[in-house]
Structure formats: structure tokens, C-alpha cells
Amino acid sequence: AGICAVREAKFVVAPLLDLITKEEVDIYEVALARIVDAYLAELERMDGLDLEMATEFLLIAATLVELKARRLLPIHGDVEIDEELLFEERDLLLARLLECKTFKDAAAAIERLRERARLSVPRTAGPEEPFASMAPDPLDRVTLEQFVAAAGRAFTPRPVPEVSLHHVTPIRVTVREAIDRVLDRLPERGSLTFRRLTAGARERIDVVVTFLAVLELYKRGIVEIDQPTVFGDLVVSRAEADGPLDLGGLDEWDEAVLDDEDEGADEDDAVLAGEFDDDPRNDAPDEFAAPVPASTEAGEG
Amino acid sequence: MSEGHDADRTVVRAIEAVLMASPEPVEASVLAQLLELPKKEVEAACEALVSEYADAGRGFVVVAVAGGYRFQTHPEMAPYVERYVLDGQQTRLSPAALETLAIVAYKQPVSRAQMAAIRGVNVDRTVTTLLERGYIEEVGRDPGPGNAVLYGTTREFLEHLGLDSVASLPPLHEFVPGAETVEVLEKALLGRSPSADAAEVADTAGPDEAGASGV
């Protein structure tokens, strides 16, 4: 099981990371067959087919095929927008890889803490006599009501863990909410750096989505983006003619919503609710759960 | 010796005695109640004990763990203690379980679906393992539809890691991949940049993100 576990961990985050970092693969140029070959080779090295690993295999393979296919599809309409979307798509995948890597490294840190803690053994002997027999029985502190309540908890049905279907579009931070937030923070006159806009972002994905929001607003002519110096801060300001805000097309843009009301979608509400509570626009009926565009065409709407 | 000094000594000795008699870490508030002293005062006395034993060159130390204080063996004595305590060798956690544990530790309260979203795979098996080990527990229900079970880390988790609280975990932003990794990944994923503008934007996105996630 140990060997299996090591491989498994490598398999979860590393496949794409390794492929990219070790072989410097540009997934848009490498033959898809080569990627699949690499995975098949990995699968063959495993002693038996493990469901978790097989799932992971499918996930990564599907993501790669999706990206590759996108690249190969004929481009209709506005080329610029299409490329922007491609960029967004890649950025989301990048964000996901980085998040994986972050927790992989955090896990290593936790293991180091465990190793260090293992060097010490806590005192657990407890009180010696006569104190030991003075201790009241813990059950004496429990009332019959509390005991029956515990029984109630014990026999309450636990939800059977469902099979997760979120593999393909796992990131659920809504661009619309980010747009609202950007507009809230942006002064009527004057400008704000992107850095300031994302100050307080708790996670990388928040920054990515804020960036997408700024791009979307730019595309709609609502904001201007300027970068005074190379590699300098992006400066965001309101466009001169600030017309009525129309986010209609966004509904389509965010079409890749997982329509089941699952716990993943709830996450958004839970995580973001505090931030947007005072924002009436947050009550918009059409909440979307996934920012990943369903197709390249969707973004043009 | 002044009376004040004697009183101080008694406080220290009483704390030591209670820590010695307790099978688990003792909270400062419990000690404060026992000694009928302000919690702040007791905490200061405990912290003084922690530093006193850290430098005393004895076989044991006092540490702040899981919200309380306890005696434990000095890490330098590990070779001797290991030989004596046979069940000291804890079975290792699989890398998959460790990663899931890290997600729970940093993102609690968190649902299985949220963990799965980050790890990209089903986490049911690892969650079961972590529950069995007592590292995580149910901490509530998501108020939204589905009422997903939310998980958090346990007191035992803190004790196993020798941490006082979850807040003493190294901050997550320390693990956000460095610019180099981001660059390598970006390069590979972006391929040829969609347009010159976008490329420039991409260049600045990296540092911006790093700065923001440090907040």
C-alpha cells in the first residue's frame, strides 16, 4: 500500500506538473498521443487498477484533450475575444495547478510538523493515587437527556457521500460577483491599481477571477486598463462614457454551471456571502457556479 | 524572601503539579479558575515555565499545545524515549491523506466536494482514514441546499502536530509556488501568447497575484 500511495500522490498533482516542468512540454504543441502514452505508461506501472487513480487519469486526460481541441477548433467571429477566452481558460487551469501545488507543499509542511512533534512524548500518566480514585466518573456528568441526544445523533442518517462530478470544472468563483466587487471599489473618478483591487483576496483564484472581471469590463468598454511601465502595476479606471451596466451576456459566459444544487455550489454562497451581503446586486436570481466558459463561442454573446 | 515571591512560587508550583497530574493539555483558563487568579497572570506564569524548561537542559519541557499546556519529553531525548515507548511509531499517513488533511486544516470548515474540487479526485477514502485517525471531525452542516457535512481538524490533530492552534500553522501563502514555478507553468500552458497585449498582462499577473495572496 505504501508504494501505491506514493505513486498515487505523484499521480494526483504531478502528472501535469511533471510533464510540464520536466519535459518542458507545451501542451498546445505536443502531440496528444504522447501525453496519453505517458499516462498509459504510468497506469501500467501500477499493480492494479485503482479507481481513484483512474479517475485522476481521466480528469487530466480530459482537461488536456479539451484544451487541445479548443486550440484546433476553427475560430469564428472576433478573433481577439476568442483568444482572450483561450487565455482565460489557460489561466484557470494554471490557477488550479497552482492551488494543487500549494496544498501539496502545505501537506509536506504538516508532515514535517508531525515528524518534529513525534520527537516528544506527552505526559499522559494522569494523577497518582489517591487523586486518581477521586476523579468523578465522566458518565456522572452526563444527564439522561444528553445521553438520549447522543443516541439521536448516532442514529441520525448520515448523507451517503456522493460521487463528485466536479472534476472538469472544479473552480467555482463567479466572475459576475467579481465584476460587482470591482465596480464597487473603483472610484467614480480616478483609478486603482490591480494590486489594490485584489488586496484582501484570500486565494489565488480570487485574484484570477478579479482579473477576468477586469478583462470583461474592459471588453465592454466600462473600464480602461493601463500599464504605465513594463512589468509595472496595472491601473484600472472607469471609462469616460459610463453607460448603463449590462451584464446580460455574462449569463451565457458562465453557462458551464453545474445545475445540480450541490455542496460545491454552496461553497460560493458561504465563502462570498460575507463580502457581498450589502450588495443588492448579489441577490440577482441567476447565480452561476462555474466561471469556465462552456465553449469559445459562448463568450461572444 | 518577600511574601509576594512566595505567592509567585506557589502559583508556579501549583501549575506544575496540575500539569503533572493531567493526562492532557490544561487550558490556562482552567488553571486560572483553580488558582483564583486572572487568566492573563496564569498565562504569563505558564509562558515563563515554557521558556524556563526550554533552557533548563532537563529531560522534559513544558509546551503550549492544542490550547493548553503540558509536560512532554525533550526532543533531544527522543532516541531513549522511542526505545521505551513502543507504540511511538505511528503509522504514516499516505501522501493523499496528508494533502486532504492540509486542505481541511487550511480551509475548515470544508465539505467533501470542496476537498475533491481542490484535489481533483474523490476524497471519500482519505476522509474516512482521517476520521478514523481522529485528525478531522464533523464540525457542522452547510446551511445551503444539500446540507453538506463540513469538516474541521480536531484537538488531537493539534496535539499530533504539537501546535497550539490552527492559527499557528505556517501561513498558506508561504506555499504558493514561487515566481519560477509559476513562470514555467505559465509558459507551458500559455504556449504562444494569444496576443502581445495579453502577454504583457500575463507577465504582470504573476507578481500581482503573489502580492495579493500574501495579504
Added chain:
Amino acid sequence: MSEGHDADRTVVRAIEAVLMASPEPVEASVLAQLLELPKKEVEAACEALVSEYADAGRGFVVVAVAGGYRFQTHPEMAPYVERYVLDGQQTRLSPAALETLAIVAYKQPVSRAQMAAIRGVNVDRTVTTLLERGYIEEVGRDPGPGNAVLYGTTREFLEHLGLDSVASLPPLHEFVPGAETVEVLEKALLGRSPSADAAEVADTAGPDEAGASGV
């Protein structure tokens, strides 16, 4: 400092560490074996520790007891230790232990696998705790394959809760969705029972269910 002094310090520190880690008094011969030193030498070091702590004015002492050595609270600190122990804070039953105990109380006789199926996690550790406390005991063997040990509650358990018999436990139906739901749930859970003997659970679940609803 001479090398000899350092070696002496290490011996003292190692002894302290082992005494600190041990739940019971440690015999000098065991310490001697651990340290690979003559028993006489180790005994002398232990006796030195006994007198050192007797005069150190700390909250604890080292004593020779039951053929071994151990740390224990300083007699002068007895009032504090007594208050702490009487308070009983340190001997609280965990929610997990209480829930498992409730399962045994309402579904006895019941196997570990059945408890695990209901709680959704492995219960071995909790069962051990409950056995040690004398709240539950073995009451028989499952006649089916595997011959799993079946557990029931003890007289002591009833006394602590102030009950005459198990029959006086308040009926559960008021608090749970009903036996059928529980049965359906259990069946659903059996497939992913953390314990290996799921088959045994399947075999006994039926009759047990009937037994429980008769309570």
C-alpha cells in the same frame, strides 16, 4: 565541562524523559537496559533525582514506588491537585465515546462492525475506552460466520445514568426518523463499512434490528 559530566547529564535527562513518558513507574533495571549502563549506576542516578527534586521547591517530585521510579505531584500541592481532579474536567467522555455508548445501549447485543456501520467510522479505540471504563462488556458471540464479539452495557453503566434496566431507556423513536429509516441507512452503509467483516454485519443486521425495536 568535561566529557564525563556531559555523559552524566545525558543519563539524568534520559531518565527524566522516560519517567515523563511512562504511564507507570519505571524499574531501574528497565532504565539500565535502555541506557546500556550497570543497574547500580542507574539506581544511583535515580536516587540523586529523588533528592534533587525533593529540595527543588518545584510542583513535582521523583519518588521510588512499587519497585520503580515516577514523577508525581509534590505533596504540598495536594490541595490544588485535588481540586483539579475533583472538577473532573480532564475525564470528560468524548462525543464519539458517548455516541458509541448510546449505540451499544440501544442496540445490544451489537458487534464492533455494526457500531462502525452506524457511526460511519472505525470504533476500535472508543470501544476499548468504554471497556476500560467498565461501561460495556462482552455479552456473547455472533452465531454467524466470523463469530464476532457482541457487546452490551454493564450494571455500572445503568447505575451511572440512574436507570433500573435497559428497558427504562427513553424510547428512541421520538428522536430518530424511525427504525425503517435506520435500517435503510444501515444497509446503505454496509457496503462501505470501514471494518472488513461487512458480511458478518449483513448477516446479523436483520435480527438485531428487530431486537432493538423491541426495547
